[in-house]
Amino acid sequence: MGDLKALISIDGESSAEDDPIVIQKEAGPTSKAVQDFGLYQSEMPSTSAVTRGMTLSRNNHLLDDDQPLIMDNNSVPPDIPINGSAGSSNRNIDNSEPIFHLRSRTAAASTPNYESLDYEVCENTLFQDEQRKRLTERFSLRKDIIRWIIFIQIGIITALIACTIDIIIEELSRRKYTYLYNSVKENVPLSDASDRDLLIPYLYWLLFSIVPVAFGAAMVTYIEPITAGSGIPQVKSYLNGVKIPRIVRIKTLAVKAIGVITSVVGGLAGGKEGPMIHAGAVVAAGISQGKSTTFVKDFRIFKAFRDDHEKRDFVLGGGAAGVSAAFGAPIGGMLFSLEEAASFWNQNLIWRTLVASIISVFTLNIVLSAYHGLNDFTFTGLFNLGKFDTPLKFDYFELPIFMILGVTGGLLGAAWNSLNTKINKFRKRFIPWKIGKVLEAVVVAMMGVTLACLMIYFINDCRPLGNDPTNNPVQLFCEDNEYNAVAALWFQTPEATVRSLFHDPPGSHKILTLALFTVVYYVLSCATFGLNVSLGVFIPTALVGAAWGRLLAMLTYYVFPQAEFLHPGKYALIGAAANLGGVLRMTISLSVILMETTGVETSFFFPLIIALISAKWVGDYFNEGIYDTQIQVNHVPMLTWEPLPQYKGLKARDILSKPVVCIKLHDSAHYIYQMLKKCDHNGFPVVDDVRGDRRSEGRVCGIILRSQLIVILLKSLYVENKRFWLPETSIQTFRDVYPRYPSIKSVRKLDEKINYTVDLSMFMNPSPIRVNPHDSVPRIFQIFRALGLRHLLVINNENRIAGIITRRDFIYK
C-alpha cells in the first residue's frame, strides 16, 4: 500500500497507479480488475470506493437499495473490445461476488440515502449557448427582477403562514386554558382547603393534551416522518449542501404546520419557532420552482431557476424569512442563513435575503397587529420576549456573575444534550413501532400535565391579585384577592411563561416554585425533543434558562438582601441566553437574534455576549450543540467549518476514493447504459486520449453527472441521430426533469441503438475543479467548501485521474 502511494509522487514522474497490472501486483490475489469497464480495485484500507457507491451516491428514488454492485461480465457488449494485455486473465470473474467489497472508513456507518446538492453550475456547451443568447442586458435584468419578486413573495407568504399558525395556536390555547380555568373555578370550592379536589380539571387537562398530541404525533408518524422535530437541523443540512429527501415539499409543510399547532396546543414542552424556519424553507423552494411535486402541478413559470444552485439560494432567503417571522429579528434571520450556507459571500444574494427578512417581519407586524387590535405595527415576531420598559443597566462587578451564569448554562446545556441523546438512542432501540411512537408522545404529554397538577396541588404559592401577569389568574386554593403563582406558570403557553419570567415584578414567585418548575421543565423538555412531533427546542430552552436565571437572582437576593442590582428580569434574560448558548451553540445568529428580540441597548450586548461565549465554550468542552448532535445521529454528511483535526496532516491521496469509473468523451450508449445499471455513482469523469478501453488512464477533460447521462439516454441524444434532436435540445431539456430525475430503469433497452455513440463534449461540465494527490487536505477542504463542490477530481501530473473526493471523504474517520 505504501509503495503504491509512493508511486503517486510529488514529482509526478510516474503514474503507474493507473496501470492495472501494477495494481494487481501490489494488491495481490484478492484483486480483480474488470478491464472491460475500465474498473479496477485493490485491497486498500483507506480507499473508499464503496463509500460513494453505497452512501453518498445512492439515490433511493432512483436505485434499488439491495442491488449489489456486481460488474456482470456476461453483459459486456460484444462490440467493446476486451483489452488483451491485462484483461484476458480477468474474464472469468465470479459473477456472484460483488466487485466492491473493500473495507472503507465510512462504510461502517449505516448511512441513509443523503446526496449532495449540485451547487456547482455545469457550464457545458448548452449552458454557454443559453448564456450567449441571453447576453442581452434586457434578459439579465428581467431575470434579476423575477428573482426579486420571488424573494418578496417568499417573505410575504412565509409571514402569512407563520401568522396563521400563530393565530390558530393562540385561539385554541386561549380556549383550552379558559375552559380549564372555569373548570377549576367550578370544581375547587373557594376557601375550603380541606376539599382540595383537582381531579375533574386534571382529567379535562389530560383530555385537552392527549387528543391534540395524539393527532399530531399520528400525522407526523404515519404521513411524513421527516417533519418530526424542529426542522432546523434539516434546513441547516440542506443549506450546507445535503439533499434531504422530501424536506422541501408542500406536503411536508402541511403536516408540519398541523403538527406544530397540535403539539403546542397539547401543551408539550416545545416552541413553534423551529417549524417556522422550516416552513420558510419549504415556501422558498416551492415558489421558486413554479411547480409542486405534491400536487403534480407545473405552473410553467420560473423555469430558469430549476437547478440546485438557484433553489438553494432561494431556500437561503426562505430560511431567513422564517427566522425573521419567528423571532422578529430580520438581521438575525439573514445571519442565520448565512452562517449555515454562505460558502461565498454574494452581496446581491445577501441583499435579497435581508429584504425578504424585513418584508417577512413587516407582513407579520401588519397581520398580527391587526389581529391584536393594535394600530401601530408594534407587534414584533412570534417569539416576542417583550421589550424591557427601562433600559437594562449593569455594573462592572456583575460581569463575573454573568460569566458564572454562562458557565452554568454551558454545564446544564451540555448535560441536557447528553441526556437527550441518550433518551433518543433508547427510543430508537426500544420503540421501533409506529404506534409506539404515537403512544410515547401521549405518555410524555400526560406526564407533563400530571407533574404540573402535582405542583399546583402541593405547592402553596399565593400572591395578591393586582400585579398578576397572566390573563387567567387562578384563585385555586388561595384566599380571595389572591391568585396561585404556580398555576399562573403552567396555565399558559411556554412562550408566555418566558415573557412572565422576564417581566414579572420581583417577588412574583416563591423560590421553591421556581426551583421545582425549573427541574420539571428541564426534564420534560429533554423528554420531548426527539418525540415524533413537530416542535422546536428554542422556547423550552429559553424558558428553562430564564427560570434558573431568575431563580439564581432570587436566591442571591435572599442571601444578600442589600444587593439592589439583582433585577430578576435581567438575570432571567442572561440565564436564557446562557442556556440557549449551552444547548444550541448557534453562536453568531443566536446572539443577534437575542439582541434583536429583547431590544436591549447596545451597551447590554456585552453581558449577553459574555454569557453566550462562556456557555458555548464550556458546552463545547463536553459535547456538540443539539442541532449538530441531531445531524450527527442521523449521519448527515454535513461539512464542518474547518476540516476535522484528524485530517490536519493528510494529503489528498490519503482520502481520495478509487477506482474511479470513467467515461470516454465519445463512448458507446451501451457502455453508459450498462455502467449506470451496475454502479450508482453520481459523477463520472469524462476522459480523452484513451487507449482501447482503459478509460481510467485517459486524460481528464470534464465531468458528467448521472442525471445528465440518464436524460441523454432517455431522449436518445446520440451522435447517429444528431440531426433530429440537435435543434431543439437546450439546457432546458435537462432542467425540465429537475428535481426528480428518472431512474436508469425507466430507460428502455437499447436494442436497436446498441451501437450508437454518445458525444459528451456538449453535455459534460468541461471545467471540473482538479487537485493533485499531494495537496493537503485542509487546503482541499477549503476549496471544496468555498466553491460548494460535489465532486473534486484528483489528477496526477499528466492530467490523468488519480481519484475522486466527495463530501463524505471529509466526514468521519
Place this chain on the structure above:
Amino acid sequence: MGDLKALISIDGESSAEDDPIVIQKEAGPTSKAVQDFGLYQSEMPSTSAVTRGMTLSRNNHLLDDDQPLIMDNNSVPPDIPINGSAGSSNRNIDNSEPIFHLRSRTAAASTPNYESLDYEVCENTLFQDEQRKRLTERFSLRKDIIRWIIFIQIGIITALIACTIDIIIEELSRRKYTYLYNSVKENVPLSDASDRDLLIPYLYWLLFSIVPVAFGAAMVTYIEPITAGSGIPQVKSYLNGVKIPRIVRIKTLAVKAIGVITSVVGGLAGGKEGPMIHAGAVVAAGISQGKSTTFVKDFRIFKAFRDDHEKRDFVLGGGAAGVSAAFGAPIGGMLFSLEEAASFWNQNLIWRTLVASIISVFTLNIVLSAYHGLNDFTFTGLFNLGKFDTPLKFDYFELPIFMILGVTGGLLGAAWNSLNTKINKFRKRFIPWKIGKVLEAVVVAMMGVTLACLMIYFINDCRPLGNDPTNNPVQLFCEDNEYNAVAALWFQTPEATVRSLFHDPPGSHKILTLALFTVVYYVLSCATFGLNVSLGVFIPTALVGAAWGRLLAMLTYYVFPQAEFLHPGKYALIGAAANLGGVLRMTISLSVILMETTGVETSFFFPLIIALISAKWVGDYFNEGIYDTQIQVNHVPMLTWEPLPQYKGLKARDILSKPVVCIKLHDSAHYIYQMLKKCDHNGFPVVDDVRGDRRSEGRVCGIILRSQLIVILLKSLYVENKRFWLPETSIQTFRDVYPRYPSIKSVRKLDEKINYTVDLSMFMNPSPIRVNPHDSVPRIFQIFRALGLRHLLVINNENRIAGIITRRDFIYK
C-alpha cells in the same frame, strides 16, 4: 492569433502553443523568443504580460520604477546552454529594446504601484514541517487563545483611540464655539438692529478655522498623503486583497488622528467616522504583527501571525471594531468588514470579529460615559444619532412617500458623486503643488465660514428660548428671550446638527433657513471631500439628507396643514437614509448601521429599507458609490462582486497573460538572480520535466513568490551548502522579513556561488490552483475571489503552462 488560440483546443490534443517554433511561425517576424530565459513572446493584442510586469507585480519598495524589462543577453551565464534548435537565431537581440512592448488592455491605465495580498497560504514543505511539529492539541489551542487576546486588544485599543479623538474634538470645539458665542455677545449690541456688526466674530471664526485646517492639511500633505480622505476606500481595498502602501502604519494612524481632529475642529464639512475605521485597521495590523516599521521595533511576539493571510484577518476585526466605535453598531461593524472582505465565511473569524466589535463598543461606552458623567453606560458610539423618545410609527400611505424620498436621495446622491468627481479631477489637474493643496483646504474652510456668516447675517430666524436644542443659544439680532435658529445650526459640530435635525421639535426652523442650509452644506461637503485633509463623508451626507428630509416634511405640512403624520424628525431620518444610500450605496452594512444607531423598532426597518433601496437603485443608474468612485479614480485593482458584464462570454484563454516566466524545480542560482533582476513579476510557476532550458514547456509542479526567491538568495539556501542551513531553516526564516521583503538589489553578486543550484521543492507552494484555457471567466472569477488568490495558473491538458491570470486581468477592459 485565432489560429494560435485554436491550438489550445478543448480536446486538449495539442499543446503546440508551448512550442516556441510554432509560436514564432504564427506570430511572424516581430516575435522574439529568448530561449535562454525560457521566455517567448508574440504580438498578441489581448495578452498582458506587460501588465503584471508594470503594474500589479511592481513593488516600489523593492524595484526601480524606471527599470526597463530588458532581457540582457550579455548576462546569460555561460553555464546555461543555449537551446540550439530554436534559440540560435535569437542570440543577437537588440539589447536596447525592451522585450515586453506588447500592447495590453491594462497598460494604458497609468496604474500606481498596487499589489495583491498573498492571502493564499503557501503550503510548502517548510509549512508542513511546522504544522507537523505543532499538530499537538496544545499548540493549536495556544495559537487560538493568542488570536482571541489580539482581537480583544484590537477592540479595546481602537475604542480608546476613538475616545481620545472624540474627547479632544469635543473639548476644542466647545472652547471654539463658546469663544465665538461670547464674541458675538460682546460685539453685537442687543436689540439694535441697525448696528449689525458681525465683523469681529467673523474674523475670529475665520482664524479658528484657518489655523487648524492649515495645520491639518499641511501634515497630511507633507507627512503622509495617504491619510487624505476618509480612509474607508483604502480599508475596503485592503480587505478586498490589495496592498496599499503605508496604509496600516503607525505613522499613518498618528497623522490621521491629528488630521481629523484639526479638520473637524476647523469646521470643515466632514465627520470623524471614516478615520475611526481606518484607525481600527491600523491598530489591528500593528498589534497583530508585534512589530512596528515606523518605530523600527520588533517586540518578538506574535511571530506566527506574520503573513498576509493572518494580517488581513486581523484587519478585518480592526475595521469592524472601528465601525463599531464610530457608530456604536457592533453588528453593523461586523457586517461592514464581511461585506468587503469575506470571500469565505469562516465562523470562527466572524465570531472573533463580532466580539472585537462588541468589546470596542463597550470600552467606548465606559470611557465616554465616564467623561460625560453618566454612570450607566448609556453613551453609545461616537456617531450618536440619539434614540427617538417615542417609537417611530408610520402609516401604509407613507410608504410611497418614503419611496419618493429614496428616489430623491438617489438623484441628489448621484449628482453629488458626479460633481465631486469633477471637482477632484479639476483638482488633480490644476493643483499639483503641495502648497496649493494646503491653500485649497484653507480656502474651502474660509468659504464655509463666510457662507455661514452670510446666512446668519441675512436670515432673520428667531425662535423663543426654552426649547432650544443647542448648548450655545445665540441671541444675536433677536429679541430678548429668543435665539437665532440659523446660528444654532452653524455653531456646533456637524454631528450635533444631525442630532438637532432628528430631535428638534416641529417648528424649530424656518423653511428658508433649512433650504439655504441644505444647499450650502451640499455644495460645501462636495467641495470638501477630496481635499488633502483627513475627513469622512458619512456625517455631511447624513446631515444634508436630514436637512432636506426635514425640509420636505415642513414644506408638505405647510401645504397640507392637516397632515398630522408629518413628524419632521422621522422624515429627517428617512432623508438621511436616502441621502446616504444615494451617495455611499454601501447597502447591507449601512442599513444595519442605521438601524442600530437610531435604535428604531424592528417595524421601522421596512421604511428605512425602502428608502435605502430606492436611493441605491436610482443612484446606480447614474454612477457608482463615492467610495467605489474613489477606488476607481485611483486605479486600485479591486475585485467586484460579479465579473464585469464584458467578461460574460469570455474564456480563460481570452484574458490570460503570457508568456510566463518559469523556473525549473532545480534551477541555477544565477538564472534566478538574473531573472529577478530583469523582470518584476511576483509569482513564478515552478516546472519540471524540462527539456534543456525550455522552461515554459515543463509540467507545472508549483508556484513560488518573488519574496521567497529573494530570501533564498539572501540566505544562500543552495543545494551545495545544504548541510549548513538545513537544520535552522524553517518557515519562520521567511516570515521574519515580512512585510518588507528586501529588494533583489540587496542580494550581493553571486560571484563564488554562480554555479550553485536551488532546489525549490522545499520552498514552493506545491498546490497552486489551476484552470484550463477553455474555462469560462465567470467561473474562474468565482474561484479567484472565493479563494482569495493572487496568481491563477492556466494549464493545458498536459499540465503545461498556458498562461497566468492575476487580479488585474479581471479589471478594466
